[in-house]
Amino acid sequence: MSQDIKKALEIITSGTVQVTPCEDLVKKLQTKKHLTIKFGADPTAPDLHLGHAVVLHKLRQLQNLGHKIIFLIGDYTARIGDPTGRSKTRPPLSGEEIASNAQTYLNQVGKVLDLEQTKVCYNSEWLAKLSFADVIHLCSKVTVAQLAEREDFAQRLKEKTPIGMHEMMYPLMQGYDSVALHADVELGGTDQTFNLLMGRHLQETYGQEPQVIITLPLLEGLDGVRKMSKSYGNYVGLWEAAESAYGKIMSISDELMWRYYLLLGEKTASEVQELKQGVVQQTLHPMELKKTLAFTIIKRFWSADEAQNAQQQFEALFQQRDYSAAQEVLLPPETPNPLWIVELL
Amino acid sequence: MSQDIKKALEIITSGTVQVTPCEDLVKKLQTKKHLTIKFGADPTAPDLHLGHAVVLHKLRQLQNLGHKIIFLIGDYTARIGDPTGRSKTRPPLSGEEIASNAQTYLNQVGKVLDLEQTKVCYNSEWLAKLSFADVIHLCSKVTVAQLAEREDFAQRLKEKTPIGMHEMMYPLMQGYDSVALHADVELGGTDQTFNLLMGRHLQETYGQEPQVIITLPLLEGLDGVRKMSKSYGNYVGLWEAAESAYGKIMSISDELMWRYYLLLGEKTASEVQELKQGVVQQTLHPMELKKTLAFTIIKRFWSADEAQNAQQQFEALFQQRDYSAAQEVLLPPETPNPLWIVELL
Numbered sequence: 001m002s003q004d005i006k007k008a009l010e011i012i013t014s015g016t017v018q019v020t021p022c023e024d025l026v027k028k029l030q031t032k033k034h035l036t037i038k039f040g041a042d043p044t045a046p047d048l049h050l051g052h053a054v055v056l057h058k059l060r061q062l063q064n065l066g067h068k069i070i071f072l073i074g075d076y077t078a079r080i081g082d083p084t085g086r087s088k089t090r091p092p093l094s095g096e097e098i099a100s101n102a103q104t105y106l107n108q109v110g111k112v113l114d115l116e117q118t119k120v121c122y123n124s125e126w127l128a129k130l131s132f133a134d135v136i137h138l139c140s141k142v143t144v145a146q147l148a149e150r151e152d153f154a155q156r157l158k159e160k161t162p163i164g165m166h167e168m169m170y171p172l173m174q175g176y177d178s179v180a181l182h183a184d185v186e187l188g189g190t191d192q193t194f195n196l197l198m199g200r201h202l203q204e205t206y207g208q209e210p211q212v213i214i215t216l217p218l219l220e221g222l223d224g225v226r227k228m229s230k231s232y233g234n235y236v237g238l239w240e241a242a243e244s245a246y247g248k249i250m251s252i253s254d255e256l257m258w259r260y261y262l263l264l265g266e267k268t269a270s271e272v273q274e275l276k277q278g279v280v281q282q283t284l285h286p287m288e289l290k291k292t293l294a295f296t297i298i299k300r301f302w303s304a305d306e307a308q309n310a311q312q313q314f315e316a317l318f319q320q321r322d323y324s325a326a327q328e329v330l331l332p333p334e335t336p337n338p339l340w341i342v343e344l345l
Numbered sequence: 346m347s348q349d350i351k352k353a354l355e356i357i358t359s360g361t362v363q364v365t366p367c368e369d370l371v372k373k374l375q376t377k378k379h380l381t382i383k384f385g386a387d388p389t390a391p392d393l394h395l396g397h398a399v400v401l402h403k404l405r406q407l408q409n410l411g412h413k414i415i416f417l418i419g420d421y422t423a424r425i426g427d428p429t430g431r432s433k434t435r436p437p438l439s440g441e442e443i444a445s446n447a448q449t450y451l452n453q454v455g456k457v458l459d460l461e462q463t464k465v466c467y468n469s470e471w472l473a474k475l476s477f478a479d480v481i482h483l484c485s486k487v488t489v490a491q492l493a494e495r496e497d498f499a500q501r502l503k504e505k506t507p508i509g510m511h512e513m514m515y516p517l518m519q520g521y522d523s524v525a526l527h528a529d530v531e532l533g534g535t536d537q538t539f540n541l542l543m544g545r546h547l548q549e550t551y552g553q554e555p556q557v558i559i560t561l562p563l564l565e566g567l568d569g570v571r572k573m574s575k576s577y578g579n580y581v582g583l584w585e586a587a588e589s590a591y592g593k594i595m596s597i598s599d600e601l602m603w604r605y606y607l608l609l610g611e612k613t614a615s616e617v618q619e620l621k622q623g624v625v626q627q628t629l630h631p632m633e634l635k636k637t638l639a640f641t642i643i644k645r646f647w648s649a650d651e652a653q654n655a656q657q658q659f660e661a662l663f664q665q666r667d668y669s670a671a672q673e674v675l676l677p678p679e680t681p682n683p684l685w686i687v688e689l690l
Contacts, residue, residue, distance in 0.1 A: 076477070130477045132421070132518075139510035144489070144502070147510065157489070165492065165513065166484035172510070173477075 005029050008065050014268040016058070017190050018215045020197070025212045028184050037062050038183035038199075038211070040072040040123075040174060043101035044093065048108040049235040051219040051228030053301060054263045055187055056112035058216055060300075062185075069118045070181055071109060073102045076124040077173045108238050111301045126180040127173060138172055141205040142198070147171060150194040171195045175202040183211045190215045219263055222248055224256040242302040246310035249294040254279075254286045257293060264297050350374050353410050359613040361403070362535050363560040365542070370557045373529050382407050383528035383544075383556070385417040385468075385519060388446035389438060393453040394580040396564040396573030398646060399608045400532055401457035403561055405645075407530075414463045415526055416454060418447045421469040422518045453583050456646045471525040472518060483517055486550040487543070492516060495539040516540045520547040528556045535560045564608055567593055569601040587647040591655035594639035599624075599631045602638060610641050 001009075008029060013019050028035055039059055048056075063069050078093045093101070106120065130138070147168050148157055156163050171194060178186055178199030186196050196213035203210045218227040221234025228235045236248045252260065261272050278284030291311065299307035346354075353374060358364050373380055384404055393401075408414050423438045438446070451465065475483070492513050493502055501508050516539060523531055523544030531541050541558040548555045563572040566579025573580045581593045597605065606617050623629030636656065644652035 127477050132472050132475045132480055135477055135480050136511045136514055139514055142510050143507040144493075144498075144510055144513060145505070145507060148489070153489075160490070162488040162490060164485050165487050165489055165517070166481045168489060168510065169481055169484055 001026065001030075010268050010270070011061050011065065012058075012214070015054075015216065015262040016214050017217050018193065018213070020200075020213050022212075024210070025185070025214075028212065032184065033066070035062075035067040035184040036182060037067050037069050038072055038178060038181050038186040039069065039188070040074050040077075040177060040186070041105060042074045042078050043098050043105055044078060047230060048105070048238045049228055049230065050238070050260075050264060050297070050301075051221070051235065053112055053238065054219050055189060055216045056109060057264055057300070058187060058214070060112050060114070063114060063117055067185075069113060070121055070183070071106075071113065071118050072121045072123060072177060072181070073105070074174070074177075075099075075102060075122045076127040077170060077177075111238050121181070123173070123177050123180070127176070135169075138176055138202075139169075141202055142172060144168075146201075171198040172202070175199040178211050179203055179206045179208060182208060184209075185212045185214060187214045187216065189218060191218070217263065220256060220259060222252055222256075224253050238301055242298050242306035242310045243313050245302070246294045246298050246307075246314055249297055250290055250314060252290070254290075257286070257290050260297070261289075261293055264300075265293055266296060266300075346371065346375075355613050355615070356406050356410065357403075357559070360399075360561065360607040361559050362562050363538065363558070365545075365558050367557075369555070370530070370559075373557065377529065378411070380407075380412045380529040381527060382412050382414050383417055383523060383526055383531040384414065384533070385419055385422075385522060385531070386450060387419045387423050388443050388450055389423060392575060393450070393583045394573055394575065395583070395605075395609060395642070395646075396566070396580065398457055398583060399564050400534060400561045401454060402609055402645075403532060403559070405457055405459070408459060408462055412530075414458060415466055415528070416451075416458065416463050417466045417468060417522060417526070418450070419519070419522075420444075420447060420467045421472040422515060422522075456583050466526070468518070468522050468525070472521070480514075483521055483547075484514075486547055487517060489513075491546075516543040517547070520544040523556050524548055524551045524553060527553060529554075530557045530559060532559045532561065534563060536563070562608065565601060565604060567597055567601075569598050583646055587643050587651035587655045588658050590647070591639045591643050591652075591659055594642060595635055595659060597635070599635075602631070602635050605642070606634075606638055609645075610638055611645075 005026065009026065012025070013022070019025055037059065039055065059069050059071075075098045078098050102122075106115070109115070109118075148154060150171065153163055153168070155161075174195045175198035177183075179202050183199065183203075186199055188196050193213070193215050196211075196215065200210040200213060220226070221228035221232055222236070223232075223234045226232050226234060230237075236245045240248075249260070258272055258276060261267050261275065262269060265272075267275070275284060275289060279286055279289070291314070294314075295307045295311050298310050350371065354371065357370070358367070364370055382404065384400065404414050404416075420443050423443050447467075451460070454460070454463075493499060495516065498508055498513070500506075519540045520543035522528075524547050528544065528548075531544055533541050538558070538560050541556075541560065545555040545558060565571070566573035566577055567581070568577075568579045571577050571579060575582075581590045585593075594605070603617055603621060606612050606620065607614060610617075612620070620629060620634060624631055624634070636659070639659075640652045640656050643655050647655075
């Protein structure tokens, strides 16, 4: 394996949960200069936060390596309402909601990906053209038992919670997207593993080289306990003011900092390991590292200027104090404005 | 209930296994002059025999009562290969096979139904027009658990025999046919009960008055034991020479004769009961009744002339004998030519 591919592999696999199968990824990297990377998103969540940014960040890394990112908006699949990871049927979205959400989504994605180098697709482009016979042909590629294996389906079947037949179609549609796109790689959260593997399976049955699937972990929220989620209030929204986001990142624990470095920073697993060593050996200060992390994240997802300003504002608040005391102060996630710290100190 | 409706009800329900729900049938008969009667057939069995004629005969009775028969050829569904009552997936048919089978089917159906009064439809007329979104909408009307209840699906799930997702679509397609046709009644064999009920369910979810379902029993073959089937050799083919068919019918047991009277003769259940009484009271002779049955069946499914000729040929073989001896002679199903009896006697 060449040094270039070795380095690329390290970047690609850092922070991932699963690369399946890794040997296929190596082979694809060796034989193709530009891989086609698929990332699908339901236009159902218009407010992106750093949790969503984990996958987007990995896509950006792949983009920086020269690969072709396809940001696929599941406008057609959104008509179903994917039940993945949910215990009940979701109501389908209207055409207007889909269009509006998709635009909001894209505006925010532009903070992470270079949209000029990103191909945006809508799966209605091919799914709307399928006839009933095509759908049947697609259905014939998979058994009921295979679909019933999906964790949430299995759970619902066990609990006798009804599963609409249309919900079973979802993995088939998502999988068919990979066929339509001839995807080399598909990325998703760990909750998407089954659907991603379905793409692999369908590509094989349609006579294509199957895609490699890469899953990313769910990012812990600012509390370090639960996954980042708007409903838990432990999030950093990509639409927030940079100062607020910077302050929130500074509020996380040292332990969580390593996780954020791995999933949102510019560091590979081995580089994060080196940083940890630095702290143990007291050659690096955690507060400095956290500032660097916050700066890096704001620079990447907002802008260099905003990162500079946010850092200056934060430092101004702490300029009379030494960092060892300041790092004990945690910002509660509900209060993004760091000015209240001044009152406390 | 008027006398006309009472009489119609007796004719319609005689020999059926199930009329569900009977009160809906009464209501439909009271409010509509001409009911739309759906009968669906896969163009997969080009050699019809008397077993198939049971349902066709019931359709003819309905036709004689003035109702509108729709003979639906499942040219689109045939692409799936319905697994109903089978333990494994059937291979789908090609377009050429479907067209050829459908024509052969219709040629034979003309022996039972008045084709001039029968509307022949192909379900590709509406199924081919459905988009993926329409299919999803259709799928949303039913749960996986509901479909998994179908006896053969349940059995295969239990045995862990794979069920293709496309096979689960079959009842939905057949059910949607009822929606497209606005069927008042659908007829089928008992093995079709689930699919017929699906039509009822889907019509309701699509805001239509649900169809009444009428199921007919499987006809026992000449051996009186197994269902009539080409593969068991216990059949009377609708394409056979009338003399051969007449002789085969004469070969059945007295017990089986009542069954054939009910399912293929012109008699209602109460009329068959009267005939039975006649035999018990020795006012009627079983051999005469069997000749009448054979004559009636040949007249109906072949022609009056052929019935006459077949009867004469049969009588010529027995003219020197009294019937009490002759009725002991059974024709083995493999030997349709009654001439061999002469050699035996």
